Amino acid sequence: MSRPELVCPAGTPAALRTAVDAGADAVYCGFQNATNARNFPGLNFTPDEMAQGVAYAHDRGAKVLLAVNSFPTAGRFDLWRDAVDAGARLGVDAVIVADIGVAEYVAERHPDLRLHLSVQAAASSPEAIRYYVREFGVKRVVPPRILTVAEIRQIKSEIPCEIETFVFGNHGLMVEGRCCLTNYVTGLSTNMDGVCSPAAQVHYDKGPDGSVTTRLGDFTFDCFGPDEQAGYPTICKGRYTTPARDESYYAFEEPVSLNLAELLPQLIEAGVEAFKIEGRQRSRAYVRQVVSNFRAAIDQVLAGQEPHLDDLVALTEGQKQTVGAFGSKKWR
Amino acid sequence: MTEIAHGKPDATGAGPLRFLPPPPLFLLQPILARVARRVAGLHPSLFDRLGPHRTACFVIDPRGLPFVLLLVPDPENLVFRAEPRRREPQSDARIAGNFFDLLALVDGNSDGDALFFSRDLDITGNTEAVVCLRNALDDVEGSIAEDAAGLFGAPGRAILAALRRAGDRRGGS
Structure with missing residues (x-):
């Protein structure tokens, strides 16, 4: 059984350090502009902060994944290009993209930079994923949160790249990248x-x-x-x-958060290589609690034990949690 | 789906503090000003995250206490003082919660979104300013509460420890 990577959110440098200290294998974060899907006021990193974050993570054996996962509109591509260039210069371990133009830019200009396909790309079929792998050299895909574990297992068997699934946090019913x-x-x-x-x-x-x-x-x-x-x-x-x-x-969805703690053994068995925690907009306290719990749970599964997590429902949206579509297409 | 059941042991949220007589505010003002200067001096980068909202007026309402707090996080003109409830100043944004939840937030031990979801934290006014303030404070390494308590040496740290224990006993967030 391979050891899946625990990928954790950071909206601030302090949250990045908290995630690393709590046991994250990788931390994902973005710059302070429209190039990432959590462009919220007071959140995200300056280039200097990113450099310090990369150094902190690398010194402790963790990776930093740069989210450049929004879609450039005509005339604004420079912003996305600059974000990718800055990430490469600062030594991030991978860039998470959604737009095919940004993917192509990374593949052409930074061929040694690892490329991950964001959930925002909404690639949900082996055919779509293989296209991204073939054309841009994508190494990992994050499929939208509309697939069952059985479907993930089937897709995994048909794609030549890693697969990363969300296991905790905000749960959008909309197919990511297509909500208007x-x-x-x-x-x-x-x-x-x-x-x-x-x-x-x-x-x-x-x-x-x-x-x-x-x-x-x-x-x-x-x-x-x-x-x-x-x-x-x-x-x-x-x-x-x-x-x-x-x-x-x-009319669309209730306030509820995803929590796949109980499905961790099935997801690992299905071949999922990385587990992602949502919440770059959340606090250090959230990061510390969720990351440390999932770190322990994953390690327990790998040791052949039943995963045990503290009750995280107090951190969930609407104080409710679900396994969502990962359990059943009829989850609503 | 699983849901959480909430116990709200004290409607005011002030716990044992509600039995204390209201302190004369003029005694509080120099302490609060000193705390604000200390935090600003230790963490000057937090003002960067506030962006245009560093001149916003925030009223922080520790429910159950006899006063509200006025905060203007402007490094050029820092304001942090207590105001009587009957003369609450106008503000750009208002944040209300029980004392122990607010303490846990500045102690880095509680999640603002979770308190909002559970309705233990109320926000009105300029939401963007509140989000900026939240993110700025959350990027402060360590604990702002400890920074403030450290100003007053061993007695300050002892008071903070006692307040934390009271918050834990309350089963706060």
């Missing part, structure tokens, strides 16, 4: 600007009864009662009214 809900409401794109629900347009209005109404721009998409759990302020997790229903309902 934020763009529709705000004019900014999750996929091209790296901003899902830009914070500048998120508003929370507290009512006298303790309820909280959530708006994105001019659109109200949820109202949490005083004792209800909340989720991220994203349209896909909102509750909506319709004449056909008596009460508001989650």
Whole structure:
């Protein structure tokens, strides 16, 4: 049984160090601009911080994977090119890309730089993955979170590259890289600007009864009662009214987080080479707790023991967790 | 799906602190100003993450305590002081939570998103400013609470330890 890599998020240099210290084999992070899919205010790395992060990780035997996983629009390619060049110069161990133009740039200009295909590319068939491997030399693919373990096993048997799956964190129902809900409401794109629900347009209005109404721009998409759990302020997790229903309902998806702890043995057996934890926007406390727990669980599986994790549900969105489509296509 | 059940042992969130008499605010102001200067001096890079929001006015509401805190994280004009609730100042953003949860946040031991999901943390006003502040504080290595407690030597550290134990007993986040 091969030892899968534990790939952990870092939105700040302190989070990177926390992830490495907690047992991450690799840490993924991005620059402070639209070149990555977590382009949130106050988050991410300057080139100097990236250099220091790479040194810290390498000194402790861990890798740094640079997320350049948004999609350039016409006339803006320089930003993505510069991010890739900076990553190569600073010694990152791989670049995670979604756009075929960026993939081609990495393959041509930095042929020795390891290339990973982001979940944002939504490559979900062996044919699509083999194309990326053949054309750009992709070494690892992160498939969208819509596949069952059985499907992952089948795909793995038909592709000539590594496979990495998310095991914990935010769980989007939308096929990654193809969601336009934020763009529709705000004019900014999750996929091209790296901003899902830009914070500048998120508003929370507290009512006298303790309820909280959530708006994105001019659109109200949820109202949490005083004792209800909340989720991220994203349209896909909102509750909506319709004449056909008596009460508001989650039209797309409930606020819920992915937790595949119980599926770790099956995923390892299926040939998954790397496990990814979502949450570059989360705190050091989240990183420390989730990473250390999954580190221990993976090591337990490899030692032939039952994986044991602390209860992480307090860290989950809406205080709920699921194995999602990894368990069944009918998971909703 | 599995869900969490929440126990909220103290509606005010102030725990044993609610039995204390309100301190005269004029005694608090120099302490708070000193704490702010200490943290700013130890971690000057945190202001970079605030970007344009370093001049924003944040009101921090430790629920159950008789005052709110006003923070303007501007290195050129740093403001951190207590204000009576009846004269709460206007702000760009407001962050409310129980004292022990707020302490755990600045101690680097709690996750702001998780507190938001569980409704233990309320945010109103300029969400982007709050996100920037959260990310700036979270990038501070170690514990801001320890930095502040260190200002007051052994008694400060003892008080912080006692507060942490009280927070743990409360089963805080």
